[in-house]
Amino acid sequence: MRDRIPVRLPVQANTLEDLRSGDMVSLTGRIYGARDAAHKRLVEAIDAGQQLPIDLNNQTIYYVGPAPARAGHVIGPAGPTTSGRMDVYTVPLLQLGVKVLIGKGYRAREVKEALLEHRSVYLAAVGGAAALLARHITASKVIAYEDLGPEAIHELMIADFPCIVVHDIYGGDAYTRQD
Amino acid sequence: MRVIDVSEIRSVVTKLISRAAFTLPEDYLQALRNAQQNESNFIGRSVLDMLVENAQYAEAESIPTCQDTGMAIIYLEIGQDVHFTGGLLAESLDDAVRDGYRDLRKSVVDDPLLRQNTGDNTPPILHYSIVPGENVTISLLMKGFGAELMSRLRMLPAAAGVEGVKEFVLETVEHAGPNACPPVIVGVGLGSTFDGVAELAKKALLRPLGASNPKTHLEQLERELLEAVNTLDVGPQGFGGQFTALAVHVNSMPTHIAALPVAVNLNCSAPRRATVTI
Secondary structure, eight states, X not given: OOSOEEEEESOOTXXXXXXXXXXXXXXXXXXXXXXXXXXXXXXXXXXXXXXOSSOOTTOEEEOOOOOOOOTTOSSSOOOOOBGGGGHHHHXXXXXXXXXXXXXXXXXXXXXXXXXXXXXXXXXXXXXXXHHHHHTTEXXXXXXXXXXXXXXXXXXXXEEEEEEEEEEOTTSOOOOSSOO | OEEEEHHHHHHHHHXXXXXXXXXXXXXXXXXXXXXXXHOOSHHHHHHHHHHHHHHHHHHHHTOOSSSOOOEEEEEEEEEXXXXXXXXXXXHHHHHHHHHHTTTSOOOOBSSTTTOOBOSSOOOOEEEEEEESSSXXXXXXXXXXXXXXXXXXXXXXXXXXXXXXXXXXXXXXXXXXXXXXXXXXXXXXXXXXXXXXXXXXHHHHTXXXXXXXXXXXXXXXXXXXXXXXXXXXXXXXXXXXXXXXXXXXEEEEEEEOTTEEEEEEEEEOSSOEEEEEEO
């Protein structure tokens, strides 16, 4: 277990090979914020053979539905939501090249298998630390599905955003208990 | 008889919502700091550090501790000598939620299947009780749904006894794991009926940390359950450690000869609650 390993996003070629379950990482770069409704729409578009509004290859998805921003703040409190609800939509996104998932809580077996198969990782942000996490988000804008309001897809720029590696690309698991 | 204008209720509840959203209860923060000092798991300790810093930052900036400011659950203990004027009490509570959540996330949908956001976080869940006197005590829980989703109820047979209760509570906390955002507060309801036991478990979350059930056997059960829960090694956010829960609160009521109803309502590491008497 190591503390505050810096990781640039979107991920570069070999970055994920270095990470192990239980490592604490510090993320900097561009990610996409999306939760239930945006996932549903993305997967419906994939199933219908439509072009997606964003290229997901090598990208990072953060399961977040921020609170409204206070004046002078880039974004409102923005902690992770429960990842398990996104399980049913996750495998097709990994097939399209999503490399990093950020949320909190257990993943379904098919998601863990797909992470291993596609050499992607699942990270946890600290639930209940939403105000603090928002300080590490330096820019936020809606880039797709604006009509979904707080559930629209946001492009987020983050700096030194703290996470813990739950599932690494080798099938590791940092949670002490299993669902 | 005391006359209270419902506009006063509205303004009091609006303020309670802001206070609970931005400021975690002092008794909870004290328990969190105690855990921070004593947690030996490295990741667990880092998580607790972040939670303490988050609480301080949110309060200083007047921003919510967590983006999920939940559904508002409002308990009113109304003295039977009180008379409300100036409108309908329930409408004043709707208005208070509308005002209080103006700058918070709107997390309520109008129908569990059709799922249109109500746009103002209404309606609140209301519980009224009539008590002696002419005061009104209002308690508020703003319940995030990460922990709510992992809460459970079981109608145990009478023969299951205290062992059956312990097994169900442990199983629930273990199954919830990281999803409920540990360290959690475990509200346990025992007895009553199917509906009543859930309310007992939820009301147990209103009790300040450090206060025990006044009944000796239930105080002992709370201690034993807390110890057992904290040997599960779920730990803060599920990465292991001895602080899976900061408290177990048990509330009980009489029940039927056939049954031992038990409900477990979990609260997360950002417990939003506030109480005021007017």
